[in-house]
Amino acid sequence: MVTNYISGMTLRKYTYKLYPKPKQQSALLECLRLHQQLYNAALQERIEAYRKCGKTISYNDQQASLTRIREALPEYKALPCTSARMTLRRLDKAFKAFFRRVSKGETPGFPRFKSLSRFSSFELLTPTFSHSDTGQHGRLFLRGIGHIKARGQCRLQGTIKTSQIQHKHGHWWISLTVDGDARRPRNATRACAMDGGVAHLLTVVEESGRFEQIANPRYYRTGKANQAQLHQSVSRKKRGSNRWKNACRQLSTFKRKQANQSKDAHHKLAATIANTYALVAMEALRIKNMSRSAKGTAEQPGKNIKQKSGLNREIRDTAPASLMSMIRYKVEEAGGEFVETPTRQLKPSQRCPACEHTHKDNRKTQANFICTGCGFSQNADVVSGLNSLFWALGLGREHVPEAFASKPLLSSA
Ligand SMILES: [Zn+2]
Structure with a gap:
């Protein structure tokens, strides 16, 4: 916006x-x-x-x-x-x-x-x-x-x-x-990093090692069956007839309600984040990369097109790009700072915060990070967030917390 x-x-x-x-x-x-x-x-x-x-x-x-x-x-x-x-x-x-x-x-x-x-x-x-x-x-x-x-x-x-x-x-x-x-005067004082994904809508990480994973509201998934029914109902009717018009209206009302629901939830979440954090760090290429067209280009056709378009659809469903831009402007309005961290240079999802060993093998699966150098292991989204946050705050590996804990950080989300 x-x-x-x-x-x-x-x-x-x-x-x-x-x-x-x-x-x-x-x-x-x-x-x-x-x-x-x-x-x-x-x-x-x-x-x-x-x-x-x-x-x-x-x-x-x-x-x-x-x-x-x-x-x-x-x-x-x-x-x-x-x-x-x-x-x-x-x-x-x-x-x-x-x-x-x-x-x-x-x-x-x-x-x-x-x-x-x-x-x-x-x-x-x-x-x-x-x-x-x-x-x-x-x-x-x-x-x-x-x-x-x-x-x-x-x-x-x-x-x-x-x-x-x-x-x-x-x-x-x-x-x-x-x-x-x-812009408004700043109230919040804490710093955090965010990572968006498919398994969770957002992972919020603080430098103390506390983190919270916010689940995906799957309005679309639960609503999908209803929407399919409404689509069918439209296609079964004679185009231009009164019953067809009625079915069209029902379908558009349903879609509008879903969009409103998700927008409303995003506004609330973004507002809570802006009230809680004075600094929010986020990987610059995160969204761009993940929702890039699975088809690729004529010269460079994409791999795993089927899986990726499924993934793209899910990312679109949770609409993180619009959520991120909402978080960004709300944080900035509240006098805070939104920092984009350089993905290519930092490689936050492959870097070990404990020993700085950076390799793609560190991320064994989408969910788990295990360092092949020192054995440090943690939730992959948390690791990636922590790397972004340390970069944004200029902290070194000596600041890596001893323990990580999943805690509710966003009280009124
Ligand atoms: Zn390591």
Whole structure:
């Protein structure tokens, strides 16, 4: 979620739910439809120009013709010009991404025409949005539509940079990008290292040798059967029928609930960590490496594709990447420090903290570390975490604790 850090300023996204009246709802839907048609027309124009005369149309060309469109089709005058430009910009981004991937030798899908059900948002460059002093709830003003009540909370004082109106699951939302200083004075004093994995969501290690392993909440695994049933129920019905629509709605509600559940749990865990620790160390390549595509590339096909994609799926299910970024920004907001340790240089999962003997044979299995040099043995995730932490704190092997103990470290997690 954190997209930028410039001298303590942070860009952060907040979402408010909108409560439009029935008339406003149809007006919003009309706006969305205009944006969708503009997107499709601009796509059409690019395709035809290329097909007929081999000409490539740029964003600037299309932006210039926007004035003519607004003259010819008065309904487009209802949309703010900047907002319409953002939709053209979105198409431009889709094209740029397409050509970038083609030039890399990949085979991406060509930008597609979008039906209204697949076109769920439009941008507002300068929204007239006001909220209370605490950031809780507010009102959005749209020209020609009026004031719309909004519920939600923005915890960052700052200026609104961009915003997006979204239509999801039959509800309307506004998401704001706010620029401000998010840091608070520091309360926590302890240091720890974290290691994420498949067997456990997180392993937290302190330099005293105390550690805690936080189990994976397997919402997806338990929910998988239900989801499969709902999928089946959709595919058994006639596409476009009322019963089909109903089944689709049930499926999307289910998915949304699962995603919310996991996001909520991650927020709580990250908040507890930020309140407990002033320094959190983490291996830089941990997540990147583990969830890299199992297929590999054409030149370097991956090994054990089947096992790895299973592993990738499980990693995705527990969504550690999003959890890590959440921990990172919450720790930094709380005035703490998040240290990435250099994986290649340090090799934390192969290094023995007691004698510094570093070899891949030290890690016999995914779970156990046994040093082939001195016989030191411990849980592999704990060893890896301890190495990262010692590196971050500048501690040597003489500080390796005599005993390790599994203790609850995160009281209110
Ligand atoms: Zn050793």
